[in-house]
Amino acid sequence: MPNQHGTAPKQQRQVPSFDAPRPPGATGALVLADGTVLWGKGIGATGSNVGEVVFNTAMTGYQETLTDPSYAGQIITFTFPHIGNIGTNAEDIETTTPAARGLILRADITEPANWRSTKHLDSWLKANNIVGLSGIDTRALTRRIRSKGAPNGVVVHAPDGEFDLPTLWAKAADWPGLEGMDLALEVTSAQPYSWDESEWSLRGGYGKQASPKFHVVALDYGAKRNILRCLAASGCKVTVLPAQSSAEDVLAHKPDGVFLSNGPGDPAATGDYAVPMIQGVLKAGVPLFGICLGHQMLALALGAKTFKMDTGHRGANHPVKDLATGRVEITSQNHGFVVDETSLPAGVKVTHRSLFDQSVEGIAVDGKPVFSVQYHPEASPGPQDAHYLFDRFVGLMEKR
Numbered sequence: 001m002p003n004q005h006g007t008a009p010k011q012q013r014q015v016p017s018f019d020a021p022r023p024p025g026a027t028g029a030l031v032l033a034d035g036t037v038l039w040g041k042g043i044g045a046t047g048s049n050v051g052e053v054v055f056n057t058a059m060t061g062y063q064e065t066l067t068d069p070s071y072a073g074q075i076i077t078f079t080f081p082h083i084g085n086i087g088t089n090a091e092d093i094e095t096t097t098p099a100a101r102g103l104i105l106r107a108d109i110t111e112p113a114n115w116r117s118t119k120h121l122d123s124w125l126k127a128n129n130i131v132g133l134s135g136i137d138t139r140a141l142t143r144r145i146r147s148k149g150a151p152n153g154v155v156v157h158a159p160d161g162e163f164d165l166p167t168l169w170a171k172a173a174d175w176p177g178l179e180g181m182d183l184a185l186e187v188t189s190a191q192p193y194s195w196d197e198s199e200w201s202l203r204g205g206y207g208k209q210a211s212p213k214f215h216v217v218a219l220d221y222g223a224k225r226n227i228l229r230c231l232a233a234s235g236c237k238v239t240v241l242p243a244q245s246s247a248e249d250v251l252a253h254k255p256d257g258v259f260l261s262n263g264p265g266d267p268a269a270t271g272d273y274a275v276p277m278i279q280g281v282l283k284a285g286v287p288l289f290g291i292c293l294g295h296q297m298l299a300l301a302l303g304a305k306t307f308k309m310d311t312g313h314r315g316a317n318h319p320v321k322d323l324a325t326g327r328v329e330i331t332s333q334n335h336g337f338v339v340d341e342t343s344l345p346a347g348v349k350v351t352h353r354s355l356f357d358q359s360v361e362g363i364a365v366d367g368k369p370v371f372s373v374q375y376h377p378e379a380s381p382g383p384q385d386a387h388y389l390f391d392r393f394v395g396l397m398e399k400r
C-alpha cells in the first residue's frame with residue numbers, strides 16, 4: 001500500500017515509465033515519488049536533492065524563508081510568482097547555513113531592484129548550494145499538495161539537461177519521509193553560546209535593545225535568529241544550548257526562563273532527549289515558552305501527542321484566534337505537524353486556534369508559568385501581530 005506521500009514499499013512498487021518526450025531546453029525537473037515529472041529550468045546550484053515538497057504562500061521574505069532551519073528536509077514551492085525582486089543581503093537570514101533542500105518557482109528569478117541587495121538570488125542559491133527550479137506551474141503543484149498531501153520528491157538541475165529519471169525517481173521513492181525523522185540534531189548548534197546582539201542589529205520595529213533584566217536559556221532545535229533577537233529586545237540575556245542538553249545542563253545556568261525553539265522534522269522523533277529535559281524544567285517551576293517545534297515538544301512532555309498534517313501551514317497571513325481575548329492575529333506559520341487536541345491532559349488548555357482549520361495554535365498549563373504557540377510571533381517573514389507573546393514571557397519571569 002502506498003502511504004500518504006505516495007511512497008510504496010520497494011518490493012511492491014512499479015517503476016513508472018518515463019517515456020514521455022522531454023521538452024527541449026529543460027535543464028531541471030521535479031520528480032515525485034509517484035512518478036510524476038514536472039519539467040522546468042534549473043536555477044541556483046546544480047545537482048539534485050530529495051525532500052518533502054511543500055508550499056509557502058507568503059508574498060515577501062523569500063530569503064528568511066529559505067534560511068529558516070525548520071525547512072530542513074523540505075523543498076519549498078513559492079506560490080508568489082515574483083521571487084528575487086529584492087535580491088539577497090547578509091542581514092535577512094535566519095541562519096548562516098540554510099537547510100532547505102530546494103525551491104520551486106513559477107517565473108524566472110526576478111531581477112533585483114533594491115538598495116539593500118548585495119547579491120542576485122541565483123548567485124546566492126549557488127553560494128549556498130541550494131538547487132532550484134523555475135517555470136513550474138506552482139498553482140497546479142499547490143493544488144496537488146492540497147488534495148493529496150505533501151509528496152516526497154527530488155529536485156534536479158543539470159545545465160546539459162542530462163539526468164536519469166529512473167534513478168532520480170528511486171531516490172524520491174526510497175526516501176523515508178519526514179514522519180519519524182529527527183532533523184533537529186542536524187541543525188542545532190554544536191556548542192553553547194551567548195546570543196550577541198551587537199553582531200546582529202535589531203530590525204523591523206522591535207526598537208532598541210533593552211538592557212537585560214532576565215537570563216533565558218534557549219534550547220536550539222534549529223532556532224531562527226529573529227526569535228533570539230526578539231528575546232533580547234524584550235530584555236533578556238540569551239544563552240543558547242544544543243538540542244541534547246539535559247535538564248541539569250539547563251538549570252545549571254540558573255535561568256529565569258527557558259525557551260524551546262522552532263525546528264525541523266517530526267517532534268515525536270526528538271522525544272528521548274527533549275521530553276526528559278522539559279519535564280525536568282517543568283518540575284523546577286521555571287517559566288517556559290515554546291514556539292512551533294518547541295510548542296510540540298512541550299505538549300509531548302506534558303503527555304500529549306502530535307501527528308502529521310496532510311498539507312501543513314506555511315505562509316504569512318494565517319488567522320489565529322486568541323481564545324482568552326477573542327482577538328484575531330494574522331500570523332506567520334511554517335509547520336507540518338500539530339498537537340492532537342484530544343490527547344491534551346487535564347490542566348492543559350488550548351489558548352489559540354487556527355481559523356483556517358480549527359487546529360491547536362497555542363497551549364498553556366493552568367496555574368503555571370508555561371505556554372507555547374504553534375505559529376511564529378517573531379515573524380521574519382510575516383506580520384508582527386503576535387509579538388506581545390515575548391512580553392508575556394517576560395511578564396511571567398517578572399512575576400516569579
Ligand SMILES: NC(=O)CC[C@H](N)C(=O)O
Nearest residue numbers: 262263292293335336337
Ligand atoms: N517551524 C517549526 O518549528 C516546525 C515544527 C515541525 N518541524 C513541523 O513541521 O511541524
